[in-house]
Structures are given as structure tokens and as C-alpha cells.
Amino acid sequence: MILLARKNRPIFPDDYVEEKAEEYNNSISMERNQKRSTLLSLKYIFDRKLRDNEENSIKTEGSILFLDLGCGTGFSSEILIEKGYRVIGVDILADMLLKVREKKKKYQDLQGIELILADINYLPFRNEKIDFIISISAYNFVTHEVGNLRNKIETLNNTAKSLNNILKSRGRMVIEFYPESEVELEIFNKSFIKNNFEGFMIKGNPNQKAGQTFLLLNKKHFKFN
Numbered sequence: 290m291i292l293l294a295r296k297n298r299p300i301f302p303d304d305y306v307e308e309k310a311e312e313y314n315n316s317i318s319m320e321r322n323q324k325r326s327t328l329l330s331l332k333y334i335f336d337r338k339l340r341d342n343e344e345n346s347i348k349t350e351g352s353i354l355f356l357d358l359g360c361g362t363g364f365s366s367e368i369l370i371e372k373g374y375r376v377i378g379v380d381i382l383a384d385m386l387l388k389v390r391e392k393k394k395k396y397q398d399l400q401g402i403e404l405i406l407a408d409i410n411y412l413p414f415r416n417e418k419i420d421f422i423i424s425i426s427a428y429n430f431v432t433h434e435v436g437n438l439r440n441k442i443e444t445l446n447n448t449a450k451s452l453n454n455i456l457k458s459r460g461r462m463v464i465e466f467y468p469e470s471e472v473e474l475e476i477f478n479k480s481f482i483k484n485n486f487e488g489f490m491i492k493g494n495p496n497q498k499a500g501q502t503f504l505l506l507n508k509k510h511f512k513f514n
């Protein structure tokens with residue numbers, strides 16, 4: 290029973306440091322799952338249903354800058370680079386980022402990934418810098434060290450607010466994560482709605498409250514007369 294729980298749910302950060310970072314990076318199933326979720330997130334981010342009128346049309350051409358939150362060993366960033374986007378990968382663990390650096394040295398195509406060692410909760414970017422944000426299987430951890438529900442809500446609100454600030458005015462974001470419960474899903478969701486995002490949610494399994502969840506979020510655009 291304990292083994293199953295550990296297998297399914299990473300014990301952050303133990304599952305991503307030292308030899309675990311190596312293991313993660315060498316795991317074919319992990320790479321496949323991360324890349325599959327990234328491709329789905331990309332499909333969602335450019336989905337016209339999220340906002341479909343000329344005034345609020347999104348940027349789909351030119352130099353597009355993606356922020357990959359909790360980029361790990363770079364599986365999601367690799368997909369973004371393959372598609373021709375500029376990418377900044379942020380992760381809190383040097384061991385994970387080192388794996389991306391090793392890949393950058395080996396593969397010319399990955400040169401374009403810029404790496405920043407930082408906490409999603411304290412991002413070092415100026416306002417309106419980023420076109421799109423994705424976060425694949427990492428956002429669960431933003432409340433990792435936060436004690437009670439009230440503090441979790443406060444952390445989530447502060448982080449959602451800062452993500453809204455760093456996105457450009459037609460910016461979009463897809464957060465793919467695994468809420469542990471209905472309450473967790475609700476507090477994560479609400480933190481975005483409260484902080485100037487709008488959008489909708491897609492569940493990996495619509496019958497499950499917890500489990501894989503995609504939050505498709507659009508930075509609200511205010512029109513001044």
C-alpha cells in the first residue's frame with residue numbers, strides 16, 4: 290500500500306534530487322507522459338474557444354516567448370523548442386536544471402532554452418514580459434511547504450497574481466496538475482479566477498474530481514473608454 294502511494298505520488302523534493310533526477314531524466318515513460326501532456330496543453334493554449342473574437346485574438350506568429358514553470362529536466366521545454374518558440378525554463382532544483390544543461394551541451398537544437406533557478410512563488414520577471422505560460426505536473430508543489438488551508442490560499446493568490454502580472458495583455462496559461470482532493474482543486478482554481486484570469490477546466494477523467502486536470506486560463510483584458 291505504501292509502495293503504491295509512493296509510486297503514484299512524488300515525494301517532493303526527494304524524488305527529484307541527486308540520483309533521482311538522473312532516474313527521472315532516463316525514464317522513458319516519464320518522458321512520454323510529460324511530452325504528451327505538453328502537446329495537449331499547447332493544443333489548448335491556442336484553442337480559439339478560449340476567446341474567439343478579433344479584438345481578443347491571440348498571438349500565434351512572430352517570436353513567442355513561453356515560460357515553462359517547474360521545467361524539471363526539460364521534457365516540456367524540448368517540445369516548445371521543437372515547435373519554434375523561445376523558452377525560459379524555471380525550476381527550484383539545481384539537480385533537475387543540470388540535466389537540461391547537459392542536454393543543451395549535447396543537442397544544438399536545445400541551445401535556445403534559457404534556464405532560471407527560481408521558485409514559482411517568487412519569479413524574477415518584470416511585468417508583461419511573457420506571451421504564454423505552461424506548467425506540466427509541477428504546480429501541485431507550490432504549496433508544498435505551506436501549513437494550513439488559509440496560508441495555502443494566500444500563497445496561491447500571491448502566485449496567481451504574480452503570474453497575471455508577468456503575462457502580456459493577451460497572455461494565456463495552461464496549468465496541468467494533479468489535485469489531491471476537491472478542496473485542493475477548488476482553491477487552486479479560485480486563486481486564478483480571483484486574480485484576473487478567466488477560462489475553463491478540462492479533466493483527464495471527467496468522472497474524477499481529483500486526478501489529471503488542465504486549467505486553461507486567459508489573462509482578462511480590460512477595455513478603457
Ligand SMILES: C[S@@+](CC[C@H](N)C(=O)[O-])C[C@H]1O[C@@H](n2cnc3c(N)ncnc32)[C@H](O)[C@@H]1O
Pocket residue numbers: 301305323358359360361362363364365366379380381382385407408409410424425426427430431
Ligand atoms: C514532474 S517534474 C516536472 C516535469 C517537467 N514538466 C518536465 O518536462 O520534466 C516537477 C518539477 O517541479 C519542480 N518544482 C516543484 N516546486 C517548485 C517550485 N516551487 N518552483 C519551481 N519549480 C518547482 C520540481 O523541482 C520538479 O523538477
